[in-house]
Amino acid sequence: MLDPKLIREQIDTVRKGIARKKFTVDLDAVLAADERRRHAVTEFESARSAQNGANQEMAKLPKGSPEFQAKLAEMKALSAKVKELEKSVADADEAWRTACLSVPNIPDVSVPDGRAETDNVVASTWGDPEKLVSPAAKAHWDIAWFSKAVDFERGVKVTGAGFPFYVGDMARLVRSLIQFCLQEAGQAGYEEVHAPLLVNTASATATGQLPDKEGQMYHAQTDDLYMIPTAEVPVTNFFRDEILPLDALPVKRVGYTPCFRREAGSWGAHVRGLNRLHQFDKVELVKWVHPETSLSELESLRTDAERLLQKLNLPYRVLSICAGDIGFPHSKQYDLEVWAGGQKRWLEVSSCSSFTDFQARRAGIRFRDKEGKANFVHTLNGSGLGLPRVLAAILENNLQADGSVRIPEVLRPWYGKDSLNY
RNA sequence: GGAGAGGUGGCUGAGUGGCUCAAAGCGCCCGUUUGCUAAAUGGGUAUACCCCAAAAGGGUAUCGAGGGUUCGAAUCCCUUCCUCUCCGCCA
Numbered sequence: 001m002l003d004p005k006l007i008r009e010q011i012d013t014v015r016k017g018i019a020r021k022k023f024t025v026d027l028d029a030v031l032a033a034d035e036r037r038r039h040a041v042t043e044f045e046s047a048r049s050a051q052n053g054a055n056q057e058m059a060k061l062p063k064g065s066p067e068f069q070a071k072l073a074e075m076k077a078l079s080a081k082v083k084e085l086e087k088s089v090a091d092a093d094e095a096w097r098t099a100c101l102s103v104p105n106i107p108d109v110s111v112p113d114g115r116a117e118t119d120n121v122v123a124s125t126w127g128d129p130e131k132l133v134s135p136a137a138k139a140h141w142d143i144a145w146f147s148k149a150v151d152f153e154r155g156v157k158v159t160g161a162g163f164p165f166y167v168g169d170m171a172r173l174v175r176s177l178i179q180f181c182l183q184e185a186g187q188a189g190y191e192e193v194h195a196p197l198l199v200n201t202a203s204a205t206a207t208g209q210l211p212d213k214e215g216q217m218y219h220a221q222t223d224d225l226y227m228i229p230t231a232e233v234p235v236t237n238f239f240r241d242e243i244l245p246l247d248a249l250p251v252k253r254v255g256y257t258p259c260f261r262r263e264a265g266s267w268g269a270h271v272r273g274l275n276r277l278h279q280f281d282k283v284e285l286v287k288w289v290h291p292e293t294s295l296s297e298l299e300s301l302r303t304d305a306e307r308l309l310q311k312l313n314l315p316y317r318v319l320s321i322c323a324g325d326i327g328f329p330h331s332k333q334y335d336l337e338v339w340a341g342g343q344k345r346w347l348e349v350s351s352c353s354s355f356t357d358f359q360a361r362r363a364g365i366r367f368r369d370k371e372g373k374a375n376f377v378h379t380l381n382g383s384g385l386g387l388p389r390v391l392a393a394i395l396e397n398n399l400q401a402d403g404s405v406r407i408p409e410v411l412r413p414w415y416g417k418d419s420l421n422y
Numbered sequence: 423g424g425a426g427a428g429g430u431g432g433c434u435g436a437g438u439g440g441c442u443c444a445a446a447g448c449g450c451c452c453g454u455u456u457g458c459u460a461a462a463u464g465g466g467u468a469u470a471c472c473c474c475a476a477a478a479g480g481g482u483a484u485c486g487a488g489g490g491u492u493c494g495a496a497u498c499c500c501u502u503c504c505u506c507u508c509c510g511c512c513a
Contacts, residue, residue: 041472045482052443052482055494059440075493243469374469
């Protein structure tokens with residue numbers, strides 16, 4: 001959520017930011033709710049103050065004395081009034097909170113203008129497809145042995161669509177990618193965490209999955225737990241409602257988890273094969289940083305993700321996402337898209353975002369500044385990387401004429417050989 | 423899952439209806455004092471919100487969470503979450 005003071009004091013900045021994001025929010029209603037809430041609070045607190053004072057006087061009177069009895073009757077009325085005012089504070093507060101939750105984060109000034117996906121700006125490209133894509137490239141689902149290596153049919157039998165088995169060398173290739181991503185992140189200074197795969201309502205709310213994106217998560221109803229759609233949720237919530245010491249910042253962490261997404265209503269021809277799954281593996285990078293450094297930390301986060309693709313020798317481009325296309329809680333966002341030479345398409349494999357204090361405010365993650373005051377940190381996260389599409393690009397770009405796939409050198413320490421075939 | 427015991431400030435821990443809008447100790451910060459280290463001693467030491475143009479100042483809330491009883495709740499009642507001990511089950 002946005003800083004209430006910012007809405008109150010710099011309404012024009014907020015208005016402009018929201019307009020750039022192409023959101024429609026009734027800010028006047030938010031301001032009115034804020035006004036109502038403050039009024040209710042003031043009324044309640046003065047009544048409560050009177051009650052506290054009178055109660056202290058009563059404590060000094062002998063119980064059952066005439067003075068005590070007289071006071072008692074008087075206090076009953078005040079008590080009823082306090083209860084009533086307390087209720088109206090609760091109502092006003094909830095209305096205000098709900099209104100505040102409808103306000104998106106405002107985009108950073110460096111975010112390009114634009115309405116939709118087509119307005120995103122290509123910030124950079126790396127790798128020449130002519131050189132890095134094999135002439136034998138095919139869409140990965142057209143590779144002769146693909147259904148043996150990634151078994152969708154058995155997945156359907158055992159679970160349902162979008163839950164494939166990786167079999168044999170393919171399973172080892174997936175594990176190699178996980179190891180590679182984790183090792184690289186470790187060398188870049190990220191501390192590894194192995195996180196819970198189910199989270200409670202409070203966690204899903206803090207990172208913004210609830211209430212709006214409820215339908216995107218699998219829900220274990222008996223225990224009211226949600227299967228994580230990304231490691232961002234448990235990893236970010238690690239510090240929920242905590243105050244970090246100044247010298248702890250920046251905190252950089254990396255977590256590998258499977259991710260579970262219902263992807264309701266988003267299936268079609270363009271999401272064949274590994275392009276979109278209900279369960280997939282992802283290594284996630286998360287940072288908690290001092291507010292002054294969040295823009296430069298975003299750049300280094302993006303660099304950390306890019307390095308992986310470079311070492312894998314996969315051509316990619318970096319998109320600077322336009323104001324109209326960045327998400328509700330985002331301040332600034334880069335997407336990394338890998339070139340899948342068989343499909344001849346760009347596939348998003350990483351999204352690196354800064355949330356400024358928007359998420360930290362919602363999750364209650366703060367740090368103690370030089371003066372000893374508690375302030376909200378800035379949070380950032382980015383995939384490093386989402387695996388199935390990277391896998392797709394490796395399979396397609398490195399497909400040889402003999403039907404085998406050449407394995408990138410950086411994966412061989414874990415994979416154990418130089419090619420994949422069935 | 424069953425039985426029992428608990429959840430109090432950064433930590434330890436007192437506190438069974440008003441004398442606690444949380445004692446004391448530890449830690450931390452600031453000062454005083456004595457060659458240094460250290461000790462002694464005084465003071466300070468949470469978070470959020472509200473009032474106030476700001477500062478100064480004042481107020482309210484928070485004793486796991488949520489309800490309730492009461493003029494008044496850390497304290498009594500209910501619900502719920504969590505921790506510990508024992509039992510059961512179990513990769």
